[in-house]
Amino acid sequence: MSGVIGVMRRTLLSCTSLVPGGIAGAGAVSLIDTSPAWAAEPALNERLIQAFMNLSRQDLTALAMALGVLSFSVVAxxxxxxxxIRAAANEQRLRSELRELQSEADRFRALLFVEPQILISWGAGEERPQISGDIALLLPQDAKQPLRILAFGTWLPPEPALQMDHAVDALRSAGEGFLLNLVTSAGRTVEAMGRAIGGQAIVRIRDLGGLRRDLAEMTLRHDSLLAETEMLRAFATAAPWPLWARGKDGKLSFANQAYARATEAADSADAIQRNLELLDSEDRTAMSRALNDHATFAARLPIIIGGERRMYDVHALRTGGGSAGIALDASEATALSGALARMADAHRRTLDQLSSGVAVFDGQRRLAFYNDSYRRLWDLDRPFLDGHPDDSSVLDRLRAGRKLPEQPDFRAWKARLHEAYRANEAVKDVWYLPDGRALSIVTTPNPEGGVTYLFDDVTESLDLARRYDRLINVQRETLDSLTEAVAVFGSNGRAQLFNPAFARMWKLSPEALAQQPHIDTVEAWCKPLFDDDDAWRTIHKAVTGIDNRTAVPLKLERKDGSILDCMTMPLPDGATMLTFHDITDSENVERALRERNDALEAADQMKVDFVHHVSYELRSPLTTIIGFAHLMNDPGTGPLTEKQAEYVNYITSSTDALLALTNNILDLATIDAGAMTLELGPVDVRKTIAAAAEGIQDRLTRDRIVLNVDVDPDIGDFIGDERRIIQVLYNLLANAAGFSPPDAVITVSARRTEHSVRFAVMDEGPGIPPDVRDKAFDWFESYANGSRHRGAGLGLSLVRSFVELHGGRVHFDPAIKSGTRVVCDFPLDRGAHRNAAE
Structure with missing residues (x-):
C-alpha cells in the first residue's frame, strides 16, 4: 500500500502542471510536501489520500488524459x-455507529431491567420463545431452565395458572393483550402484561413492590370483597328468613324478599319505602335497648305472619352504620324442644322404674341423672347425688366405703374407666365387690358428650349359671353312665346330644355322631340292624314334626334278635329325645311269666269249675240226707231210741255244717265268676247283728262265751244286701267264737261315720300274727295258732268278698296287741253300691 501511495505521490507531482486549474490549486499544492520525510509521515499520506479522494470524476478524467502515456494499470x-479506501472508511463509520448503538442498547437494557422482571417474546411463526430477565424471580431453584416458566402451574396456584395459560394462548393466537395481577405459590405479588408489538407476542412479568404492590393487593382485595359482597347480598335477598338492615336514623335500608312477605309488602322496595316493621313495639323497644347497651340482641319472639302466630329466633347486631337483623323460624324447633322435653321426662320416669341402676354423667363428667335403683345399689345419700358430683368424687366415695372392686392401682383403674368419655363404642365389664356381689356394668358414651353407666346385680344370675353348668355336667355324666341309649335331636332334625350307650347299641361311630348328622343319615346307619320302614317313619315324624308333639312308645325287634323299648319324648325347646332300652331279657322273662300265668289261670279256672261242679253235686244228696234226718227226728214218724236220736242229731249237725261249707264254696265260686248280685235294700243294723248272733248262740252257750253288743243309738240303717251282711257278721262271730277260750268275751260294735257304717268284731283269742294277716282272707287259709279251732279257711274269704261287693273294705286293726279285731266299712253312697254290685 505504501508503494502504491508513493507511486501516486510521484505521479501527482510530475503531472501537476498538466492538470488545468485542478490539482495544482492551492488545495493540492498544500498537500504536496517536497520534504524528504514525506514518505515517513502517515499524516501526510492521509492528506494525500484525502486529496486524491476529493478529486472529481472530471479531474480524474483530465488526469488520465494528461497522463496519456502513463499506463492504464496505474489508473486501475x-x-x-x-x-x-472508501470501503475502509465505511467500515470505520459503521463500527463507530455500531459502538454507539451498542452503548445505547446497554443504556436501554439497564433502564429496562432496573427493577426485577422477565420478558418472554415469540416471533412470527416461532414456537420457542426468547426469555430474558431475572428468572430467579419466579423459579429460584430452576434459574438455569428458563423454559420452565411457561409451565405456569410450577409457580402459580391452579386457578391463576389456568387463567394465565388462557391469556397467553389468546395473545399468541389473536393478539389480545392482557394485564393480570397474580399471587404466586410462594406468596409474591407479580404483574403479568401481554402485548402484540411488531409482529411479536411479548409478555412481561414483573415484581410489584411498594405502592404498585399495595395498589395491586388493594385491587385484588377490592375485587374479592366486591364478589363476596355480591354473593352475600344475593344470598340475603334469596334467603328464606327475614333479613333487614337499618341506618343510623333507624330507617329501613335493606330488606329481603322474606321480610317483604312477612310484612305483607309488595316487594323489598315497597317494604323499605314504607318502613314496615316486623316486630311489635315492645319487642322493638327491647331490641333497641339491647343494641344500645350490648351491641347484640337475641331472643325468641312471637311474630304473626299470614295470620298465624309463630315463634322466631330474632338476632340483631349493631354496626357502624346502623344495625342488621335476622329472624329464624323456630316454631318447629319449639315444638320439637317441647316434645324432646316430654320424651326426656318420660324416659327419666321409665328409667326410675328399672331395676337396673342408671347414672348419666354429662360432658363435664358431672352427674346429670340417676334413678332410685342406682342410689339403693350403692347406698348413697340423696343430697350428695342431687349436688351433681363429678364422676371421680362418686368413685372416691364408693372406694372409701369399700364398695368397689379392690384394685392395686386405683388411679390407673379409674383412668381406664374414664376412657369411656372418649370412646365410640359401649364397653361391658363385671365388677366383683368385696361384699360378695357381682355387678354387670355397661359404659355407653352419649352422643352429646358424657357417659351413661348401667349397673345390674348379676350375683344370682352368675350363681344360677354356675349351678346350671354343674347341672349340665351332672346331666352329661348321668347320661354317659346310663345303660339306656339316649339321643336328642334338635328341631332341625340334627343330633345334638347322645350318650356312649346309643353309639354302642346301634354300632355307630362317636366321631360321626359328633358331626350332628340328620335323622335321615342316622336312619340309614341303623337300618342294617332294624329296617322296619313304618317304625322309622314314626320316629322321623316325631323328630321333625311341628304339630301334635306327643310321646310315642315303640317296640323294636332287631335282626340280631334283641328287643328294644323305644320312646320319643318331645322337649320344651322343640327338640326330641329318643331313648332305647334293651328289654330282651325282661321280654323273655315276661313271656315265660305270661305263659306261667296263663297256666295258673287255667288251673284256677279248672279248680273253680271243679269246686262249682262238686258243690252242686254234693248239695243234692246233702239236701236229701238233711231232709230224711229231720223226718226221722220228727215225732210223727215214730219214736226213736235214745241212741238213735243221738245219731240222728249227729247226722243233722254234720250235714248242716257240710251244707254251710258247700254254700260258702258256691258263693265264693259265684263271686269269683262275677255272677254274684246283691239284693240291695234298707238294712237295720241292730236286727242284722241279732240275726247273725242267733246263728252261733249254741256255741256261745256251750263255751260260756259272753257276746257284748255295742251299737250307736243313732246308728239308723243304710242301703245294702241284708242277707249277705248277716252272712258276713255270722262268719266273723263264728271265727271269733272258734278262736276264743272259754269264759271269754266277744264284742261286736257298729258306728256311723261321715261316709260309712263301720262294724267291728273283737275276740280275746291268741290273735293272728302280722306276717300272715294279708293271707288270712285267701281261700282255704286257716290258722289254728294254738287254739282248738280248725276251719276250712273260707269264712274270712267270704267276708272280704261280700264287703268288697258292697264297695267297702275289711282289715285287721293293727292297734290291737292281744286278740283279734276285724273291721268292716260299708259305704253310705248308693252309687258305690251299684258299681260294686255291677
Whole structure:
C-alpha cells in the first residue's frame, strides 16, 4: 500500500502542471510536501489520500488524459485503491455507529431491567420463545431452565395458572393483550402484561413492590370483597328468613324478599319505602335497648305472619352504620324442644322404674341423672347425688366405703374407666365387690358428650349359671353312665346330644355322631340292624314334626334278635329325645311269666269249675240226707231210741255244717265268676247283728262265751244286701267264737261315720300274727295258732268278698296287741253300691 501511495505521490507531482486549474490549486499544492520525510509521515499520506479522494470524476478524467502515456494499470490501481479506501472508511463509520448503538442498547437494557422482571417474546411463526430477565424471580431453584416458566402451574396456584395459560394462548393466537395481577405459590405479588408489538407476542412479568404492590393487593382485595359482597347480598335477598338492615336514623335500608312477605309488602322496595316493621313495639323497644347497651340482641319472639302466630329466633347486631337483623323460624324447633322435653321426662320416669341402676354423667363428667335403683345399689345419700358430683368424687366415695372392686392401682383403674368419655363404642365389664356381689356394668358414651353407666346385680344370675353348668355336667355324666341309649335331636332334625350307650347299641361311630348328622343319615346307619320302614317313619315324624308333639312308645325287634323299648319324648325347646332300652331279657322273662300265668289261670279256672261242679253235686244228696234226718227226728214218724236220736242229731249237725261249707264254696265260686248280685235294700243294723248272733248262740252257750253288743243309738240303717251282711257278721262271730277260750268275751260294735257304717268284731283269742294277716282272707287259709279251732279257711274269704261287693273294705286293726279285731266299712253312697254290685 505504501508503494502504491508513493507511486501516486510521484505521479501527482510530475503531472501537476498538466492538470488545468485542478490539482495544482492551492488545495493540492498544500498537500504536496517536497520534504524528504514525506514518505515517513502517515499524516501526510492521509492528506494525500484525502486529496486524491476529493478529486472529481472530471479531474480524474483530465488526469488520465494528461497522463496519456502513463499506463492504464496505474489508473486501475488508482481506482482500486479508491474503492478500498472508501470501503475502509465505511467500515470505520459503521463500527463507530455500531459502538454507539451498542452503548445505547446497554443504556436501554439497564433502564429496562432496573427493577426485577422477565420478558418472554415469540416471533412470527416461532414456537420457542426468547426469555430474558431475572428468572430467579419466579423459579429460584430452576434459574438455569428458563423454559420452565411457561409451565405456569410450577409457580402459580391452579386457578391463576389456568387463567394465565388462557391469556397467553389468546395473545399468541389473536393478539389480545392482557394485564393480570397474580399471587404466586410462594406468596409474591407479580404483574403479568401481554402485548402484540411488531409482529411479536411479548409478555412481561414483573415484581410489584411498594405502592404498585399495595395498589395491586388493594385491587385484588377490592375485587374479592366486591364478589363476596355480591354473593352475600344475593344470598340475603334469596334467603328464606327475614333479613333487614337499618341506618343510623333507624330507617329501613335493606330488606329481603322474606321480610317483604312477612310484612305483607309488595316487594323489598315497597317494604323499605314504607318502613314496615316486623316486630311489635315492645319487642322493638327491647331490641333497641339491647343494641344500645350490648351491641347484640337475641331472643325468641312471637311474630304473626299470614295470620298465624309463630315463634322466631330474632338476632340483631349493631354496626357502624346502623344495625342488621335476622329472624329464624323456630316454631318447629319449639315444638320439637317441647316434645324432646316430654320424651326426656318420660324416659327419666321409665328409667326410675328399672331395676337396673342408671347414672348419666354429662360432658363435664358431672352427674346429670340417676334413678332410685342406682342410689339403693350403692347406698348413697340423696343430697350428695342431687349436688351433681363429678364422676371421680362418686368413685372416691364408693372406694372409701369399700364398695368397689379392690384394685392395686386405683388411679390407673379409674383412668381406664374414664376412657369411656372418649370412646365410640359401649364397653361391658363385671365388677366383683368385696361384699360378695357381682355387678354387670355397661359404659355407653352419649352422643352429646358424657357417659351413661348401667349397673345390674348379676350375683344370682352368675350363681344360677354356675349351678346350671354343674347341672349340665351332672346331666352329661348321668347320661354317659346310663345303660339306656339316649339321643336328642334338635328341631332341625340334627343330633345334638347322645350318650356312649346309643353309639354302642346301634354300632355307630362317636366321631360321626359328633358331626350332628340328620335323622335321615342316622336312619340309614341303623337300618342294617332294624329296617322296619313304618317304625322309622314314626320316629322321623316325631323328630321333625311341628304339630301334635306327643310321646310315642315303640317296640323294636332287631335282626340280631334283641328287643328294644323305644320312646320319643318331645322337649320344651322343640327338640326330641329318643331313648332305647334293651328289654330282651325282661321280654323273655315276661313271656315265660305270661305263659306261667296263663297256666295258673287255667288251673284256677279248672279248680273253680271243679269246686262249682262238686258243690252242686254234693248239695243234692246233702239236701236229701238233711231232709230224711229231720223226718226221722220228727215225732210223727215214730219214736226213736235214745241212741238213735243221738245219731240222728249227729247226722243233722254234720250235714248242716257240710251244707254251710258247700254254700260258702258256691258263693265264693259265684263271686269269683262275677255272677254274684246283691239284693240291695234298707238294712237295720241292730236286727242284722241279732240275726247273725242267733246263728252261733249254741256255741256261745256251750263255751260260756259272753257276746257284748255295742251299737250307736243313732246308728239308723243304710242301703245294702241284708242277707249277705248277716252272712258276713255270722262268719266273723263264728271265727271269733272258734278262736276264743272259754269264759271269754266277744264284742261286736257298729258306728256311723261321715261316709260309712263301720262294724267291728273283737275276740280275746291268741290273735293272728302280722306276717300272715294279708293271707288270712285267701281261700282255704286257716290258722289254728294254738287254739282248738280248725276251719276250712273260707269264712274270712267270704267276708272280704261280700264287703268288697258292697264297695267297702275289711282289715285287721293293727292297734290291737292281744286278740283279734276285724273291721268292716260299708259305704253310705248308693252309687258305690251299684258299681260294686255291677
Amino acid at each position: 490501481a488508482i481506482l482500486l485503491m479508491r474503492t478500498r
